[in-house]
Amino acid sequence: MTRVRALMALAAVAVGIGLWFALTAPPDALQGEYSRLLGIHPPSMWVAFIAFGVTALGSIMWLIKKTERWDRLASASVEVGVIFTAIGLFTGMVWGQAVWGTPWDWQDPRLMSTAVMFFVYLGYIALRNAIDDPKIRARRSAILGAVAVVQVPLVYFSVNLFRTLHQTQSLRPDGSTMPDEMLLAMLVNMGAFMILYAALMVARIEVARIETAATPARALAGEAVRPPRLDEIEDV
Amino acid sequence: MSETVVVAGTYLISYGLIVAYAVYLHIRRRRAER
Numbered sequence: 001m002t003r004v005r006a007l008m009a010l011a012a013v014a015v016g017i018g019l020w021f022a023l024t025a026p027p028d029a030l031q032g033e034y035s036r037l038l039g040i041h042p043p044s045m046w047v048a049f050i051a052f053g054v055t056a057l058g059s060i061m062w063l064i065k066k067t068e069r070w071d072r073l074a075s076a077s078v079e080v081g082v083i084f085t086a087i088g089l090f091t092g093m094v095w096g097q098a099v100w101g102t103p104w105d106w107q108d109p110r111l112m113s114t115a116v117m118f119f120v121y122l123g124y125i126a127l128r129n130a131i132d133d134p135k136i137r138a139r140r141s142a143i144l145g146a147v148a149v150v151q152v153p154l155v156y157f158s159v160n161l162f163r164t165l166h167q168t169q170s171l172r173p174d175g176s177t178m179p180d181e182m183l184l185a186m187l188v189n190m191g192a193f194m195i196l197y198a199a200l201m202v203a204r205i206e207v208a209r210i211e212t213a214a215t216p217a218r219a220l221a222g223e224a225v226r227p228p229r230l231d232e233i234e235d236v
Numbered sequence: 237m238s239e240t241v242v243v244a245g246t247y248l249i250s251y252g253l254i255v256a257y258a259v260y261l262h263i264r265r266r267r268a269e270r
Contacts, residue, residue, distance in 0.1 A: 008258065019247070033239035040250055083257050087250045094246045098239075196254065203261045210268040 004206055007199035011192070018043075018185075018192035025185040034098040037091055038178075038186050042170070043193040045088035045114075049152050051081030051197060052121065059145030062138055068212070071138040074145045076204035078124050080197060085118045100165050109162035110155070117151040124148065134212075 022039025058074030061067075092111070093103035105111055124144050131137035159168045170177045170186075178186075 015251070033243050036243050037246060040247060044250070080257075083253060087253060091246055091250060094242060098242070200254075200258065200261070203258065203265075207261055207265045207268065210265060214268050 004199070004203045007195075007202055011196040011199040014192035014195040018189035021185040021188045025181045026179070028182075031099055034095060035182065037095045038182055039189040041088060041091040041095060042186055043189040044084045044091065046190055047193045047197045048081045048084040048088055049156065050194070051077045051084060052117075052149055052152050054201075055081065055121075055124075055145045056149035059142040062142040063146065066138075068134075068138070071142065072205050072208045072212075073201075075124075075128060075141060076201055076208060078121050078145065079204055080200045082118065082121050082125065083200075084193070084197070085114070085121070089114060089118060096165070105165055108165050109158045110164045110166040113151065113155045113158045117148075117155055120148050120151060 018039060022036050025036065025038075027033050028035030054077040055074045058070045058072075058077060062070035062074060092114075096105075096111075097103040124141060127144060128137055128141050131140060158164060159166050170183075176183045
């Protein structure tokens, strides 16, 4: 518990610092105050991508090692990733309304691929809740977790591969497309969100570990049935 | 609605979601520990 609390406190301080950077960065000449969403929209989507990458890692490792901790890592990371994707979608819609004049475009590859990714990982959570047997649950979700990660590069590169309302990446191999103050605010918030991700992951894994330890091994149907003790029956 | 209010509200709702999730984890943990 102490470790979780310490990490949560660290995350709160980091997010506070990030917020200060986001609110004190100069506003964009065209977008005005909306450019401050730079401190929350890209960081939350980046963390979501990392979270789903960690899920894929945990899933593949479970398929190799078959140990419970990899299953816990993968499933915890999906839950946290879904939260950050929801934030990314929501903040993106607010930003879209401000700069594109619409919060959503059903034909936009970046928006739609992100939404599909969100629902696939929601499906992962639903799949886990639908299966009682821990082994079967771990195997099926590991297969889904390992396969579903193909969406991450698809979402990330959708702005380069297709025509979309969304701008292309601001951070490129040849430098950044924004002023240093804005870039700094975004990077500080990315660091803060990474700490937040780590804190939520540790808390979620702890919950899963305690719940597993607290759950008594449930008897499956048929286990109580014993074969007839024929040798004890006297011939009539 | 002014830009500042929209941006502040967006931050508030987003952080609120994270705080709600952290509280949910805390409650779930307490329940499992009992």
